[in-house]
Amino acid sequence: MPLSEHEQRMLDQLEQALAAEDPKFASSMEGSRRGGPTRTRWVIAVVGVVAGLGLVLLGINTTMWVGAAGFAVMVAAVAYALAPPRKGRGGLAAVRADGTTGPSRGHGGGGRQKSGSGFMDKLDDRWDRRSQDGWR
Template identity: 60%
Template sequence: MPGPTTGGSVPLSDHEQKMLEQMEQALAAEDPKFASQMQGSSLASMQRRRWLIGAVGIVLGLALVLVGVNTTMWVGAIGFAVMVTAAVFAATPPRRAALGVVRGDGSTAPHPSGGRKKGQKSFMDRLDDRWEKRQNNW
C-alpha cells in the first residue's frame, strides 16, 4: 500500500476535488498575483507543449512542400499552409481559464465585473468617446 513517504498517489474523491477547486478560485480572487505565480509552471509546460506541436507541424509542412515540388503545386500549397498554421499555433500563448467568484454556499459564479474594474469603460466605449471628442473639436 503506497503511503506518503513512498511517493505513491491516492486519487482525490469528487468532494475533495470540488473543495480543492473552490480553494484555488478563492485564492485567485483574494490574491491574483500569487495565484498567477503558482500557475506559472503549468503555463510554462503548456507553452513548451505548444512549441513542440508547432515544431512537428512545421517539419510536416516542410515535408509536404518538398513533396509538392516533386509532384503537384497543391500539395506544396497545403504544406505551406500547415507550416504557417503550426508557426502561429506555437507563437500564440495558451489561454487561461476564466476564474469566477466563490459564493457563500460554496458554489462558483462567473466574475461579475467581466474582467473590468467598477466604473471603468470598455474599449469600444472609450473609442466612441474619443470619436465624439474629435467630431466636437472640428
C-alpha cells in the first residue's frame, strides 16, 4: 500500500532531521533500504560455493585441509553475498535551516549545543515538559 502525500512528506522530513542529527547512522540505515544482494553478488556467491564444493570433494580424496579450505570458501562466498554493499561517502544530505544541503556540521566541543530546530531537540524538549508535568 503506497503512502499518501502527507505521509510521504512526513517521512521525508524525518529522514532529513535524522541526517542532520546523526549522518553516520542515517547513511548506515540508507543501505538497508535495498532489497538484498545484487545480481553480481549472487553470481559471485554461486561461483564461490561451487568452487568451495569442488575443493570439499577434492579434500575427500586428498587431505582434510583441502576440504576445510573448500568449506571456508563456501562460507565466505555466502557471507559476501549477504553482506550489505559498501557505499561511498554521501547518503542522505542534511538540509540546513537556510535551505542548503550538504554534510552536517559537527558540534565543536564535547557538550551538546541546542539549536531548537533539530528533530532530536524537539523530542528532548517534549520529554522535559513531560518530566516536569509529573509523567515519569
